[in-house]
Amino acid sequence: MYADVIVDISFEKLDRIFQYGIPEHLKQQIKIGSQVEIPFGNGNRKIKGYIISFSETTQYPIEKIKELIGVVKNSTTIETRMIQLAWWLKETYGSTMNQALKTVVPVKKKIKGKEERYIKLKISKEAAEQQKKEWEKRNKAKAKLLAILIEEERVSYEVLTKEQHIAPATIRGVQEVGAIEIVSESIYRNPSVYQKEEVDYHFVLTSDQKRIADEFLTDYKNGVRKTYLLHGVTGSGKTEVYMEIIANVISMGKQAIVLIPEIALTYQTVHRFYKRFGNKVSILNSRMSQGERFDQFERAKKGEISIMIGPRSALFTPFSELGLIIIDEEHESSYKSENVPKYHARETAIELAKLTGSSVLLGSATPSIEAFYRAIQGEYKLFELKNRVNERAMPSVFVVDLREELKNGNKSMFSNQLKQLIWDRLNKKQQVLLFMNKRGYAGFVSCRSCGNPIRCPHCDVSLTAHNDGTLQCHYCGYQIPLPKSCPFCGSPYIAAFGTGTQKVEAAVKREFPTARVLRMDSDTTAGKDGHERILSVFSRREADILIGTQMIVKGHDFPFVTLVGVLAADMSLYANDYRASERTFQLLTQAAGRAGRGHLAGEVVIQTYSPQHYSIETAATQDYRKFYEKEILYRKLLGYPPVGDLLAILISSKDLEACEKMAELLKDTAEKYCVEYRILIIGPADATVSKIQDFYRKILYLKEGKSKSGNQLKKIKDILEVKTEQAQMEADVQVQFDFNPMNTY
Secondary structure (H helix, E strand, C coil): CEEEEECCCCHHHCCCCEEEECCHHHCCCCCCCCEEEEEECCCCEEEEEEEEEEECCCCCCHHHCCECCEECCCCCCHHHHHHHHHHHHHHHHHCCHHHHHHHHCCCCCCCCCEEEEEEEECCCHHHHHHHHHHHHHHCHHHHHHHHHHHHCCEEEHHHHHHHCCCCHHHHHHHHHCCCEEEEEEEECCCCCCCCCCCCCCCCCCCHHHHHHHHHHHHHHHCCCCCEEEEEECCCCCHHHHHHHHHHHHHHCCCEEEEECCHHHCCHHHHHHHHHHHHHHEEECCCCCCHHHHHHHHHHHHCCCCCEEEECHHHHHCCCCCEEEEEEECCCCHHHECCCCCCCEHHHHHHHHHHHHCCEEEEEECCCCHHHHHHHHCCCCEEEEECCCHHHCCCCEEEEEEHHHHHHCCCCCCCCHHHHHHHHHHHHCCCEEEEECCCCCCCCEEEECCCCCECECCCCCCECEECCCCEEECCCCCCEEECCCCCCCCCCCCEEECCCCHHHHHHHHHHHCCCCCEEEECCCCCCCCCHHHHHHHHHHCCCCCEEEECHHHCCCCCCCCEEEEEECCCHHHHCCCCCCHHHHHHHHHHHHHCCCCCCCCCCEEEEEECCCCCHHHHHHHCCCHHHHHHHHHHHHHHHCCCCCCEEEEEEEEECCHHHHHHHHHHHHHHHHHHHHHHCEEEEEEEEEEEEEECCEEEEEEEEEECCCCCCHHHHHHHHHHHHHHHHHHCCCCCEEEEEECCCCCC
């Protein structure tokens, strides 16, 4: 066996791997992540490196392989933990070690730190006063500089040159006579305009909030480290529970990571943390520059902050004393990486917690079926907040059957009830959210008369409309021509379902000409502060109606929003995905939760062609338990996660024949083991989008009907990885593995 060692764990050096022999006396001491001493270079100088993997073969002549010198004692560093976590990602999700390390190493490229220069007196104020008098007659600029520095102890170089208009040559001249000195200080690029100082933060927890915080902290102080699930209805004050727990954990000298979906990482959410914790907090988001990200990770590494808030990537913050990981809105699909390794932040956080002795707290009004299933099974500890703060009432929800609207001659996108309620709110100077449910939309086809979608008879998912006039299932390849009339009721009103936010905005302006309208989607939020700008305008009540997709229903708190309209609940309901019902329930519940969060009562109108569907019925009553009980029955019946496990294998190549050959090779290889492990093979079939940028795409699914934590699938994945590496040498084909994918391919 040989040890693969990296000397420098910076992003740009991860490709430099050196191989060393392992002396017999070290074989029991070393493991992945161990910091070791190695002989390096021609002079064999002794330096430190990290073991990232082990190999049975070497790329170099054996006589040139040097041996490890020893293991560095007591050397569990942040880097050790990163390497161990990267190895776990590689083994669990399928990738190279290099891909896993580049996911975990937080800074892509070292960017020069930013410096700020200050000028201060080097002589006494009396001596400076004397010098100023001498210069007043012959050099007024130098005299002005000394006058400023006599008044203020030190002044920014930039302020002097730009605001006081003192030339750099003047500053150098005064410096040369020894009267002043220029001091450079490293400063951090500030990614945020939030308040930086802590303020007197007074918030009295409700009895339910306090009970949960106390129970968690009792466990924590007793050294118990678990995964907890906080299921709290919208408006129940989950964030206050998080902050109370964080305050206690950091008072013990520990640090906390708070994950929030990028879409909900808004001024409103983060400002609450700054108010309570001030400069102990930092944030990450995708719109920050590399320099800003570099600075925040440096602050974390040096222990200058205690709390990092951000999306999935914030999980890899290099804290040395990590004690708590919170994942808010844990049901969000953005916690699943779309890049190799295709890790899930929830599972990765639990593994990181094991490595660091931390606790994990998951929170959601609509927990993922996976998380709630594990809580019911006793794997996670379940907390529940069943009421809104201050006993505020949940909103009244009305479900409108769009089939009836069509029968009554209303072909507009607004039902009569929604129109009346919007006019009522405009007259009362209250605000309205109009939510376009576009999540998971993949061109499903349904009948406007009877509301039925056209589904696959084998997979219990809707068929997807293709440009060639066919409807296809992307799980098993089932295919039919697009029918001219509804196969259920014979109606000619059958077509692909879909509309956009711009179309809605135009319709709103026609229908409600006096309303001040804002639209929030990927077009209007382009730019660094796009989200904040729109949300700030709306929160200042400078607009009456806000139209948007799921980004408007995530974590926002607008006290004057008393009406939420869901324009097309069916769009996500019949996506070609076994999670479609779950996503629909989550989106509708989150959308309804935006109404009536202040002292005014709220109402919600859900417009749908499928009012009898259990996800819509239970969202209308905000009954998560009832939804879960229905949904888990379907998952058990069909062997989908969390009851079973699913491995998606995506094969892509510019050569169609090579792509098909690799897909068949992997299927044939898998078949040898699938019988033994009772695993079902589905496919290979064309991916949902069968060609992207000239790459043909095939998809193969392996389904383990009863979960053993994916153990059998992982064994097959390992075998297929080896097969893939051998076959890839012959053909330019890419293969990606994805466990329990959040989206269909």
